[in-house]
Amino acid sequence: MLPHDAKMELLKAIREAKMDITPLVQSPARLRIIKVLYEHEEGIQIRALLRAVGCDHRTLYRVLSILEAEGLLISKRFKHKRGRPRVIKFNRDHPKFKAIEALIKTGSIELIEALLRFGREMVR
Secondary structure, rough: OOOOHHHHHHHHHHHOOOOOOHHOOEEEEEEHHHHHHHHOOOEEHHHHHHHHHOHHHHHHHHHHHHHHHHHEEEEEEOOOOOOOOOEEEEEOOOHHHHHHHHHOOOOHHHHHHHHHHHHHHHHO
């Protein structure tokens, strides 16, 4: 269970961001994507993100499209010997980023992951 202060911080951040976090926390893969993006402040290439998260392309691009639609991602392409790799990172200046940051800082992501795992084990 989260401490009361952490719960209040999380709820305040979500309320202020006016953001529905439900689509972001529906699967362990989505939560891992959010954590890895958060850890890479300078950005991460899509290929490296796929490796770090261990999910399929479809799942990754679905989550990225949700975050992009909210304006939470910054994306850049760079010239490279082999194509133009895309580097993405969180737009940390965006007001809704505070809700994502609160999820991570309060430990809520780990709690949600545990609940998702527990729910799947109960179904088996």
